Amino acid sequence: MALIRTQYSYHDNSDCCSQLSGRVRPVGGPVAHDCGVATVTGERLLVPVSESPTLRNTVAYAVRNAVEAEDRYDAVHFVCPASRRIAGEGSVESARELLERVAVWAAEDLGADDPEVGVETALIGVDTYLFSPSDYVELLADYATDNDIDSVLLDPEFNPGENTPLLPPLESELERTGFSVEMAPVERGTRRGRLVRRAGLGQFVLLAGLSYGFYLLIGGSLAAFDLVTGAMSAGIVATVLLRVSTTGPVQPRKLVARIVRMLVYTPYLLYEIVVANVAIAYVVLHPSLPIDPEVVEFDAVVWSELSVMTLANSITLTPGTLTIDVNSRHFVVHTLTEGSREDLLEGGLERAVRFVFYGRAAARGPGPRERGDDGGEET
Amino acid sequence: MVTLYEGAVLALLAGGVFFGVVAAVGLLRMPDLYTRAHAASKADTLGAGLSLAAAAAVLASSLPTIKAVLLLVFLFLTNPTAAHAISRAAADQGIEPWTAEDGGGGDGK
Known part of the structure; x- marks a missing residue:
């Protein structure tokens, strides 16, 4: 055939x-x-x-x-x-x-x-x-x-x-x-996919616990009234959003490791933000406005939805780079200056995100430029 | 007499105001939507961030400080998302990014 x-x-x-x-x-x-x-x-x-x-x-x-x-x-x-x-x-x-x-x-x-x-x-x-x-x-x-x-x-x-x-x-x-x-305009059955996922007791406890903690924190009191209403609200929230807000079964050890690494990541991100902000402030206030914007595209080596989102958000947070579009793991990023472009393709943020989600070993991989993924620069 | 503590708060506030002004100036000077989104979303993030940090330091008691930190966290989550939404919408509309060649010298006009 x-x-x-x-x-x-x-x-x-x-x-x-x-x-x-x-x-x-x-x-x-x-x-x-x-x-x-x-x-x-x-x-x-x-x-x-x-x-x-x-x-x-x-x-x-x-x-x-x-x-x-x-x-x-x-x-x-x-x-x-x-x-x-x-x-x-x-x-x-x-x-x-x-x-x-x-x-x-x-x-x-x-x-x-x-x-x-x-x-x-x-x-x-x-x-x-x-x-x-x-x-x-x-x-x-x-x-x-x-x-x-x-x-x-x-x-x-x-x-x-x-x-x-x-x-x-x-x-x-x-x-x-x-x-x-x-x-194809066909009838769809009950949707389970994309947004709604299967969920178990672990997710319920996690979600209810988070909501409860947040409620008490914002309320700022541990009076009996707040404890009771908080528990009720947390229960309702967890029941309603259970299948939307978690992506898979809770793996406590992995979760804790991620949170710890996230705490390590945050100061690094803050530092990057400050440094880049000063650079952008210089550019903005410079009399001749020395900008050279360009759109770069690259494929990031991150896998899950959450890590792609974290990377995209971090790129946008870091001044001089702005994520325009992400398709799966193909990033389209608008860069304001030559310097910010270099930093982006160097892959520092990407490595940091890999570190948060997959541990230290994954962080050592090459950045987009070394991988040769930085192709397709458009102007 | 300004103590070290007050000095730190003042420095944070001054930084916040500075970056807020930079964001505003950038918004006026930048040539196109994408570059303006840079100025508006990012410098603003740090501006608001420093101001909130100052607020957290002034309040100094645990609970409002935690709330200020939470505000900061949500700001850092939502700000890039909004910037992304705007720029992506612009890209979908086919708005071409401004380049140095278009502007001839790049003074924003």
Whole structure:
């Protein structure tokens, strides 16, 4: 099957890609078999799929859309990104099963008397490392180029990364790459993801304790009335916000270590802020206003949402640098002067953030400049 | 007679006022939205920070001091977030950052 010629594809062609022939008869040649050669007679639709509660409806919508839309599609390509390198062989296996299911669903939806719409499925990215939304976008874009596709339909619950929510950045990056992107308008069940997470007793105790402490601190008294109302408020707050405000099970030792390291980090950050502030004050008050603003982009080596946020906030706090945008771990930073640019790419703050979240060993890594990630300077 | 303690408080206050003024001057002198966001958000953070530190030192009793410190913490969390929100909105709107070439000498005009 010619479909899986791309460099990302799984080498064992025979079973990673199923194809519904039969009613797959696009006008003008065997598009499904060799898209590069076939004459292009119409649009094709790319639907990235992953295990999700709304997948069934998305498939149905994609097929219906292909058949009924005014500028109807010749073929619908369902692709499933799965990386053996990250999640192991098992994930590739389940991705293959998923695609088989999708193919069956699509066949059901097409029905016997429908016009000729090709359905293809493909497993992509098996031998690549897939981390950030941009990795997925690159992968999807490569596939789309090879198969001459320029429209993408997204499942609203599409989330190949499983842990971190990839969809919003994925959508915007796909659009930036020049695809026309549509979100499948399907019913979503109760949302659990992105904001709301599973939570246990540990988180409840932590959250209630924090709220209680804060309440008593602000109230400033330990009278019986305050103790009781505080306990009630803390209970309500913890119950309501339990699944929003914590990201995972509480690991006391890790938490304490982080707090201690955060306390070490704070004076360092304060010092950086003061030094940089004096530098900026000099620039602002200098009669000729010696600024040389430039936007720099780099990929930071930090992993979790919280550490990315800490780094982004620290960069903005440090005068002379202003985080404009963060996509996953790709930072777009506006820098005011040459000096602040140098400091940023030196990576001092980044190292400090790594220290806070991952300990001393992680802090020793190189900064963006040494890694060569500082590319893409725009003016 | 100014004691060392009062002197420290005065120094903190003077620093706070100084950086507040720098923020205001920067806001007026800078050429575009991004550079103004620099001036407004950052110098201001330190200005407010020093003023709050002075307040905390003057109050000297434990509870209000802790509250002042908490204020500081929230200021340091919210200020960069707001600056980020503004500049990102500007970037999304396609506002191009000003560069030294645009300004020819960079006197902000």
